Amino acid sequence: MFCANCGCEAKPEDHFCSSCGIARSSLGPSSLNKPKQVSEELVPRSAERNSFRRWFLLPAVIVAGVAAIGYAGGEGRSSELWQSQQKALQDEKRLRDEKFSLMSSKQHLSIAKNPLTTPEQALKHLAAIDSSSTEAPEAKRMTVQIQNSQTKALRTKQADEIQTDIVIRDAMAKTTENLLLGEGYSVDVTAAGKEHRTLHLRWALVSKALAYQLSTDNELMSSLKRTGFRTVEITDGYEETYTWKLN
Numbered sequence: 516m517f518c519a520n521c522g523c524e525a526k527p528e529d530h531f532c533s534s535c536g537i538a539r540s541s542l543g544p545s546s547l548n549k550p551k552q553v554s555e556e557l558v559p560r561s562a563e564r565n566s567f568r569r570w571f572l573l574p575a576v577i578v579a580g581v582a583a584i585g586y587a588g589g590e591g592r593s594s595e596l597w598q599s600q601q602k603a604l605q606d607e608k609r610l611r612d613e614k615f616s617l618m619s620s621k622q623h624l625s626i627a628k629n630p631l632t633t634p635e636q637a638l639k640h641l642a643a644i645d646s647s648s649t650e651a652p653e654a655k656r657m658t659v660q661i662q663n664s665q666t667k668a669l670r671t672k673q674a675d676e677i678q679t680d681i682v683i684r685d686a687m688a689k690t691t692e693n694l695l696l697g698e699g700y701s702v703d704v705t706a707a708g709k710e711h712r713t714l715h716l717r718w719a720l721v722s723k724a725l726a727y728q729l730s731t732d733n734e735l736m737s738s739l740k741r742t743g744f745r746t747v748e749i750t751d752g753y754e755e756t757y758t759w760k761l762n
Contacts, residue, residue, distance in 0.1 A: 620648035627657060634661050677710055680743050684711045687742045691716075691735070700725075708746070714739055716749040725749070726757035736761060 517524055523534035531537065618626075623640040626632055632640070638661055644654040684706040691714065692704035702718040718725070726749050729735065739747065740761045750756040 615643070618643070620644040620650045620654075624650040624654055624657075627654070634665055637661055681706070681711045684714075684742055684744060687739065687744070688714055691739075694735075706744075707748075710743075712744055713746040713748055714744050716747070717752050718749065719751050721749055721751040721755050721757070723755075723757065730757075730759050 518532040518534065518537070520537045521532060521535040523532065618640075620643075623644050627637040627640040638658060641654045641658045641661075644650050688704045688706040688711075692702060695702045695704065695716075700718060701720075702716055704717075705715050707713045707715040716729075729747070729749065736747075745761055746758060747761065748756065748758045
């Protein structure tokens with residue numbers, strides 16, 4: 516037996532449809548054994564939706580696959596391009612080296628004397644000049660001149676760097692003095708010694724406790740070390756003096 520309202524199967528002893536809940540007594544007996552013709556519009560569309568999803572997702576899957584293949588292909592092409600570029604650079608270097616080795620002493624000297632040639636390149640060309648050639652004496656003089664010039668430039672650079680570091684350490688000493696003054700210590704702080712690498716603190720009421728307190732201030736000690744200080748010295752200017760190294 517079937518419910519005439521919803522078409523679901525019904526048992527003879529049921530007074531109400533277990534699916535739609537309609538009272539079976541309200542329906543004529545002729546309709547109890549006939550399933551109701553359900554409209555096609557009420558048929559579940561899950562199959563159609565699944566089919567639609569498949570057709571909808573298929574282009575996306577295809578596009579993703581093509582993109583993955585394209586990426587793999589692009590990555591392969593990038594690797595091939597990189598290898599090609601490296602080979603071209605190696606070939607170019609090999610040609611330069613061959614050309615360099617075929618130069619005469621006169622050509623090496625001419626290039627070394629060119630104002631546009633860097634000191635490093637000039638020294639390389641001068642070193643390649645045959646010691647028995649007529650260009651050798653001049654090449655030797657030029658080599659000494661260039662090396663002396665480089666040494667002087669290096670020393671000047673180092674002196675400038677040292678002077679800059681001294682200025683920085685002097686400023687650090689002043690900052691430390693202001694910090695201690697702000698905490699109530701009447702102290703004079705200066706950067707002393709060679710290249711101002713010693714932080715010198717002078718306080719009339721210096722004590723072992725204060726020296727220990729400063730030495731255990733990790734933040735302050737780290738800042739001093741980064742600035743280039745190697746030693747910290749605190750004294751009262753008379754008898755009490757405490758010194759420690761910044762390792």
